[in-house]
Amino acid sequence: MKTVAFYTLGCKVNQYETQAITNIFENAGYNIVDFNKKADVYLINTCTVTNLSDRKSRQMIRRAKKLNGDSIVVVVGCYAQTAPEEVSKIEGVNLIVGTKERSKIIDYINEIETKKKKINVVEDIMNERSFEEFGSGIYKERTRAFIKIQEGCNQFCSYCIIPYARGPIRSRSEKNVVEEVKKLLNFGYREIVLTGIHIGSYGKDKKTTSLIELIKKVHEIDGIERIRLGSIEPNLISEDFVNTIKNLKKMCPHYHVSLQSGCDSTLERMNRKYTTLEYKKSISTLRREIEDVAISTDVMVGFPGETTEEFEKTYKFLDEISFSGMHVFKYSPRKGTPAASFESQVSPSKKEERSNRLFQLSKEKTVEFNKRFIGDVMPVLFEQKVNYKHGYIEGFTPNYIKVLCKGDENLKGQIVNVSLKETVDDFIIGKILDKD
Ligand code: SF4
Incomplete structure (x- = not known):
C-alpha cells in the first residue's frame, strides 16, 4: 500500500483543507503516516501570512525530500498560490497546486508517476468565481x-x-x-x-x-x-x-x-x-x-x-x-x-x-x-484529557470558558452540567453534577 504524509502550516481553514485532502488520499487507497517517517508522497499545505510563514513552508518542503529522496513532494496552499515560480525552483518539488484544483491531486500524482515530470497547476485566482468542493474536512476524533x-x-x-x-x-x-x-x-x-x-x-x-x-x-x-x-x-x-x-x-x-x-x-x-x-x-x-x-x-x-x-x-x-x-x-x-x-x-x-x-x-x-461565573452551574462539552494535576479533562461552556474537571476519557464528547468552583490561570475548576 502506498503511503502519504502531511504537514500543515497556518490557520484553521488550512487544517480543514488538509483533512479534506487526507480523505481524498484515503479513498484512493493510501496509508497515512507521520510526517517524520518515510513516505511515498509528502504533501505540505503552506501558509503565506507573514514572510516567516513562507520561510517555514520552504523548510518543510526541503525536509520532506530529505526524508525520502524518491518521494513525490506536493506543495499546496497559500504560499504555493502566491509564489509558484519560487516553489518550483526548490529542489525536489514535483507538484505545485495553489488554492484550487485540490480535488484532482491524485490524478496529477498518477501523471507524475507515469510521465516523470514536474507539474505546476497554479493559475491566477483573482478571477475565480466558484467555491471548490473537494470533500469535507471532518476530523474523526475531535468533538x-x-x-x-x-x-x-x-x-x-x-x-x-x-x-x-x-x-x-x-x-x-x-x-x-x-x-x-x-x-x-x-x-x-x-x-x-x-x-x-x-x-x-x-x-x-x-x-x-x-x-x-x-x-x-x-x-x-x-x-x-x-x-x-x-x-x-x-x-x-x-x-x-x-x-x-x-x-x-x-x-x-x-x-x-x-x-x-x-x-x-x-x-x-x-x-x-x-x-x-x-x-x-x-x-x-x-x-x-x-x-x-x-x-x-x-x-x-x-x-x-x-x-x-x-x-x-x-x-x-x-x-x-x-x-x-x-x-x-x-x-x-x-x-x-x-x-x-x-x-x-x-x-x-x-x-x-x-x-x-x-x-x-x-x-x-x-x-x-x-x-463572574463562579458559583454558577453551566453545561460543559468535554473535549480531551489535560496535563493538570491527576486525572483532569477539559471542556468548554457555551460562552467558551475553559473548564477542567476530574474525570476520564468517557466524558469526551458529552455535555454535562458542571458547578463552577474557582478560577486558575485562564480556566475554571469545576465539579461535575450530572449528565444531561
Ligand atoms: S484582508 Fe486579510 S485581515 Fe483583512 S479581512 Fe481579509 S483576510 Fe482578514
Whole structure:
C-alpha cells in the first residue's frame, strides 16, 4: 500500500483543507503516516501570512525530500498560490497546486508517476468565481468540528496578503453546508464552527443568501446542539443580526469580533472598514441582547507608524471593552502588501514591549470574565484529557470558558452540567453534577 504524509502550516481553514485532502488520499487507497517517517508522497499545505510563514513552508518542503529522496513532494496552499515560480525552483518539488484544483491531486500524482515530470497547476485566482468542493474536512476524533462555508476575501486590509492567495469571495452552497453538517452528526459531533476566510461576506457573491440565512438553515438540523462562528467583523453585527441570533438557542453566546487596533488613525492605515465608535456600538448591542455573552478579539501591535500615543489609545480601548480573551499579534511585514512599504516601521523591541503589556491585560480580563461565573452551574462539552494535576479533562461552556474537571476519557464528547468552583490561570475548576 502506498503511503502519504502531511504537514500543515497556518490557520484553521488550512487544517480543514488538509483533512479534506487526507480523505481524498484515503479513498484512493493510501496509508497515512507521520510526517517524520518515510513516505511515498509528502504533501505540505503552506501558509503565506507573514514572510516567516513562507520561510517555514520552504523548510518543510526541503525536509520532506530529505526524508525520502524518491518521494513525490506536493506543495499546496497559500504560499504555493502566491509564489509558484519560487516553489518550483526548490529542489525536489514535483507538484505545485495553489488554492484550487485540490480535488484532482491524485490524478496529477498518477501523471507524475507515469510521465516523470514536474507539474505546476497554479493559475491566477483573482478571477475565480466558484467555491471548490473537494470533500469535507471532518476530523474523526475531535468533538468540535469546523465547516468551511466560504472562500476568499475582498477587504484588502493593508497588511494582509490573503486576498491575493485566496482570491475573491466565493460562498459554498447552503445545500452542501447542510449536507456536511448532517455527515458530522453521524460521526457523533455535537458542536460545529462555521469557518472561512471572511465569513461575514457569506452570500454576498450570490445575493440569494446571507450568513444569517445559512445559520438559520444549520440551526434547523436536529441533533446539532451547539453552533459557533469563526472570526467576524463588527460591521456584521447589526441590530437585525443580533435580534435574530439571540433567538437561535443553539448559537453559542461567544463571538470573536476582530478589532486589530483601538485607535482610529491606525485602523484607517490598516484599511479596516470601521471606527472604534462603530466597534463599540456593535459590542454594546451584543452585550445588551445576549446574556452572558463572551467577546474575544484579535489585536495587532507595532503596525507601521503606531506611535506611543496610538498604542496607549488601543490599550485604553481594550481595557474599556474588557474582552474575555485576546489574541495578540506583533505586526510582521509581508512583501506584496502596501503596509510592508509604509514608513516608520516599529522596532522589534517596541513590538515586544507592547505585546507583553497586552498579553498581561488579556490574562487579567479573562480572569475577570471567568470570575463572574463562579458559583454558577453551566453545561460543559468535554473535549480531551489535560496535563493538570491527576486525572483532569477539559471542556468548554457555551460562552467558551475553559473548564477542567476530574474525570476520564468517557466524558469526551458529552455535555454535562458542571458547578463552577474557582478560577486558575485562564480556566475554571469545576465539579461535575450530572449528565444531561
Ligand atoms: S479581512 Fe483583512 S485581515 Fe482578514 S483576510 Fe481579509 S484582508 Fe486579510
